[in-house]
Amino acid sequence: xxxxxxxxxxxxxxxxxxxxxxxxxxxxxxxxxxxxxxxxxxxxxxxxxxxxxxxxxxxxxxxxxxxxxxxxxxxxxxxxxxxxxxxxxxxxxxxxxxxxxxxxxxxxxxxxxxxxxxxxxxxxxxxxxxxxxxxxxxxxxxxxxxxxxxxxxxxxxxxxxxxxxxxxxxxxxxxxxxxxxxxxxxxxxxxxxxxxxxxxxxxxxxxxxxxxxxxxxxxxxxxxxxxxx
Numbered sequence: 001x002x003x004x005x006x007x008x009x010x011x012x013x014x015x016x017x018x019x020x021x022x023x024x025x026x027x028x029x030x031x032x033x034x035x036x037x038x039x040x041x042x043x044x045x046x047x048x049x050x051x052x053x054x055x056x057x058x059x060x061x062x063x064x065x066x067x068x069x070x071x072x073x074x075x076x077x078x079x080x081x082x083x084x085x086x087x088x089x090x091x092x093x094x095x096x097x098x099x100x101x102x103x104x105x106x107x108x109x110x111x112x113x114x115x116x117x118x119x120x121x122x123x124x125x126x127x128x129x130x131x132x133x134x135x136x137x138x139x140x141x142x143x144x145x146x147x148x149x150x151x152x153x154x155x156x157x158x159x160x161x162x163x164x165x166x167x168x169x170x171x172x173x174x175x176x177x178x179x180x181x182x183x184x185x186x187x188x189x190x191x192x193x194x195x196x197x198x199x200x201x202x203x204x205x206x207x208x209x210x211x212x213x214x215x216x217x218x219x220x221x222x223x224x225x226x227x228x229x
Contacts (some may be wrong), residue, residue: 073211102218125145143226
C-alpha cells in the first residue's frame with residue numbers, strides 16, 4: 001500500500017481502470033444499470049474502503065482528470081453550432097422548455113423539503129441538483145448549503161438521467177428530438193448530455209444549450225426559492 005500512497009498516478013490509473021471496466025460491462029450486457037460512470041464510482045469507493053487509502057491520496061492523482069472538464073464542456077458548443085439554424089427557428093419553444101424544466105426542478109425540491117422537514121441548509125444544498133457541478137458548487141456555497149452534499153447530488157442526478165433518459169422518453173412517447181434534448185440537458189446537465197449525444201445530433205445540440213441556459217436561470221431561481229424556506 002505504501003507504493004500507492006506515494007504514487008502520483010494512482011488516482012488517475014484507478015479512475016480510468018474503473019471507468020474502463022464499467023464501459024466493458026455496459027457493452028457486454030447492454031443494460032442501463034451498468035452505466036460506466038456509476039460502475040466507476042462504486043469501484044473507486046470499494047477500492048478505497050477496502051485498501052484504507054485516504055481519499056486525499058487518491059485525489060492527488062485523480063484531480064488531473066477534472067482539468068479536462070472545462071475543455072470538454074466547451075466542446076459541447078460544436079454540435080450546437082452545427083444545429084444553429086434549427087435553434088433560431090425554434091427558439092421560443094426551446095426557451096419555454098428550459099424555463100419550465102428549471103421551474104419544475106426547483107419546485108419539486110421545495111415540495112420535498114417541506115414534506116421531509118429539511119433544514120434551510122439541507123434545502124438549499126439540493127436546489128442546484130440539475131446544473132453542472134462548477135456552477136452548482138458556487139450556488140450552494142453562496143446560499144449557505146453543504147457543498148459536499150450538493151456535489152454528490154449533482155453527480156447522482158446526472159448518472160440517473162443518463163441511465164433513465166431514453167426509457168423515460170419512450171414511456172411518455174416523447175419523439176421530437178428537440179424536446180428530448182431540452183428535457184435531458186435541463187434535468188441532468190453534462191452527464192445526461194452524453195446520453196443525448198448518443199440519441200442523435202439534434203438531441204445533443206439542444207441538450208448542450210440547455211446546460212448553459214438552465215444553469216444561468218437556476219442561479220437566479222435558486223436565490224429566489226431559497227427565500228421560501
